Amino acid sequence: MASYNAPLRDMQFVLDELLQVQDYAALPGFAEATPDVTAAILEEAGKLASGVLAPLNAVGDHQGCTLVEGEVTTAPGFREAYQLYAQSGWTGLTASPEYGGQGLSHLLGIAVREIMTSANLAFSMFAGLSHGAANAIANGGSDAQKALYLPPMIEGRWTGTMNLTEPHCGTDLGLLRTRAEPQADGSYRISGTKIFISAGEHDLAENIVHLVLARLPDAPPGVKGISLFIVPKFLVNADGSLGARNAVRCGSLEEKMGIHGNPTCVMNYDGASGYLIGQPHQGLRVMFVMMNGARLAVGVQGLSLASVAYQNAARYARERLQGRAPGGAVAPELAADPIVMHPDVQRMLLTQRAFVEGGRALTYWAGLQVDLAHKHPDAATREAANDLLGLLTPMIKAYCTDKGVECTGLAMQCFGGHGYIREWGMEQFVRDARITPLYEGTNGVQAMDLATRKLRLDDGRAMRRFLALVEDFCQGQDDSSKEVQALRLALADLAVAVDYMGSADATATAAGAVDFLHLTALVAFGLQWAKMAGIARQQLAQETAEADFYRAKLHTAQFFFARILPETSIHLQRIGSGADTLRAFDPEQF
Template sequence: MASYTAPLRDMRYVLFDLMEGDGLASLPGFEDFTRDLIDPVLDEAAKICEQVLHPINRSGDEEGCAFENGVVRTPKGFREAYTLFREGGWTSISCDPAHGGQGWPKSVGILIEEMICSANLSFGMYPGLSHGAYVALHAHGSDELKDTYLPKLVDGTWSGTMCLTEPHCGTDLGLLRTKAIPEGDGSYKITGTKIFISAGEHDLTENIIHLVLARLPDAPKGVKGISLFLVPKYRLKEDGTPGASNGVSCGSIEHKMGIKASSTCVMNFDDSIGWLVGEPNKGMRAMFAMMNTERLSVGVQGLGLAEASYQGAVTYARERLQGRALTGVKHPDKPADPIIVHPDVRRMLLTHRAYVEGSRALAAWVGRAIDHEEHHPDPAVRAEAEEFVALMTPVVKALLTDLGFEATNLGMQVFGGHGFIREHGMEQYVRDCRIAQIYEGTNGIQALDLVGRKLPAHAGRNLRRFFHPVSAFIEAKVEDEQLGEFVQPLAKAFVRLQQATAQVARAGMANPDEAGAAATDYLRLLGLTALGYLWAKMAEISLAKLNDDPDGFHRAKVATARFYVERVLPQTNALFAMVMAGGKSMMDFDEAAF
């Protein structure tokens, strides 16, 4: 059976060595967040994830959620785990202290999110969706709505959802039909059906606060006519506690490939009373505050599952005896050698490891930028950080979930036939990870967002926030005798990325189908180059620490960096060729021939 131990050593390396997390305390509002405070909180997060959440991961998958007469019951142990989670303050970690939150930096919060996703992704969906609702309401809600609902969302007594998708519209939200009729007293009657609503109904909290996209009677057509409304499951009594039903009901739950302990609901709103969040017909602006937060979190889901899968694969590869090493017997005292001696198993494990540790570094880089965007005293630094986060959000969502799915499949492959068997837990990681490439905007949509919106925005200024630090690092280090083996391959990949960027811009301006055809390959090219940059920086840090490396951590870090630049980064050659080939071969194909 799979087990999980939080990778605190590597998390602290990324936070404090790579991202210089000790500097967090210099930002306004973060004065107390020194390492002396951060370290024990990471320890406590590891404990609840390892000891409370992970033990109910497989049982939750096997039992799933139950639906009967409109009521959803979560699997055995989930209510007790949620109570411990909430009472421990974990729902409030990254929330505003003005509403009862703890105000932790995003760069630390991302590491805690990763642990939760590794331990039990289905469980993590419930507080994860609540935090997304908190973000949207905090950014766009009226003071009255915030004062009424945020404290309960923050302390986890109530939970939240985002209700976008309808049976006839997913990505194209301009087609949605849910109606919002003004009541004349500041409230609205909401009527419609939403599907694929994660955590839409469950038994973990006293109330569920739905953020619902709907149309006012005089709304313009398309996405310009969408408004956002707060619709509670239960109306509130005068004392602020949940009262009568608000016409919100669950019609059914989906039977899914993975994340089976997370309730995915069809939600019906029947003259449900709601309140406007933000401005009329500006709901997409408010909802994207939530969706951008969720897209980063979904990327971390891919990372978390990849880490859990890696741990299982390494343990099995050390223990499973099968055959002898190609170069001769390595363990003569045993009837066979462990499979970790075989080159192809090592290829899978090192690919897995390089993906996980590189993805963690990328997530931390974006997390640090969010901290600067929200807290740095210099407006210019805040603006630059905002542009970097905008550029990298679709990359984190798509790349980390693509790599996460590849990695969990590698982990299952290491087990051979036993990986296909439920009791080992490896196939669950594959099933759970698959949805991450789909929800919160499919990875194809993320790629279109990158090339269609993020690259041309501000005359290309977003891209400079990535290009400039990479270019400066290469220029400073390419001739370094020790670092050359890491930086020179990065430099070649970076040149290809620059050329591909120019090609996408030129071709896409002449014919949008060209940009669309290149988008997925271009996103991966940018993402793998970003990981190459971070691996080169980690190699630099660890090379300097080799003389004081009692546990071999830094030797392993340098060796993994070497594997990445030799065996993974060369993917950028093929990606570059595919981008430069253009879209003619796919767009000229006769539709009738499919």
């Protein structure tokens, strides 16, 4: 069975040394989280993850969820684990103290989410979706709705969902058909079917607050005619107590490749009572708060699964004896050498490690931008953070999940045939990871968002800001550094790609979008790795007591710059090839 231990030292390295969170102590949510407090929070999260959640991961995968007469029962142990999770305060870590939360930083929330997700992706989805739903209500709901729904959601007594997809429409929400009929008392009757609803029905909490996109009778066509509604499983009385069961039911559970411990539901709304959030026909504006947060969270899922898979692969490679190292026996007293001594295994492990540690730095940096965008008193700083976040969100969602799938596959490969066997747990990581490039907007959609809307938004201001940020970093470094030299080459590739994408026609832009996203993400990773290499060198020059940690960090950085960052030139070549080879095929030839 696979195991998990939170990489606390590396998390503290990113928070304290790379991002220097102590510099933001004046911002809400940071002052209380001193390095010592942060370390204690992460340590406690790690204990819960390794001691409670990780052992349930295989249980959820093997036994899954069951549906009987519209009621879903989760796998054994999930309900008790969720009660412990909620009672320990994890559901309100970053939520507003006004409604019972602890008000800590979004950055710290991302670090905790990585831990919980690495231990048990299916379990973490219950709380993650609830957090997103609560944020949507907090941003778009009325004062009365906030007072009624947020305290029990933040406390963890109620959970939340996001209901967008219908059988005939996914990304193209303009095709949505679910109806909302106004009632005399100000409520609405919601009718329609939603599919792929994670945690749409379960037995963990006493109520489930569904956020549902639907159309009013007078709605204009397309996405401009979509409204957002709160539709609780149980109606809520004015005093917050629960009333009658609402007319919303789980019709079936999807039989799926992975995340078996989390129910993926078909939800039927048969004239269910709903309550409008915000203004009519403005539902997407409110829902995008939840969707953008969910996309960052899915990127963290890719990172988290790669992290736990790497941990298990590295341990196995150190212990598994097979063959002799190419340069001669390194353990002649044993029947064979550990497979970690074989260069191809080293390549696979370092590829995983370079992504995990670089991805941790990048996702935490994005989390910091969320805090700056919402909490910093300076308008220019908020604008810069929003710009960067707009670029980072599709990059993290798409690149980190693409690489998460690749890295879980590499981790399984390190086990050889044993990786294909259920008892080792590696094949579950591969199956669970495969959903991440698909949900919350497929990665192709994320690439189009970056290559079209985000690249051109405000006359390209966000991308110009990002290019300048990387250039300014390089200007301040020693040009003899191999890392800086490699980053400059990658930055030059990105600059050429930006010019091409800015002038290409729509078809050529679409044809190059995925490569453009990967190229941009590689530069973003390169920036983080160049910074981390610099910190490691400084510490090693001071003869630190943690020389092994910093030496490993530096060696991983060198592997990234030698073996991974040069991929930018390949992506640039593909982008420049345009769409001609794609358009050469008629549809019926495929």
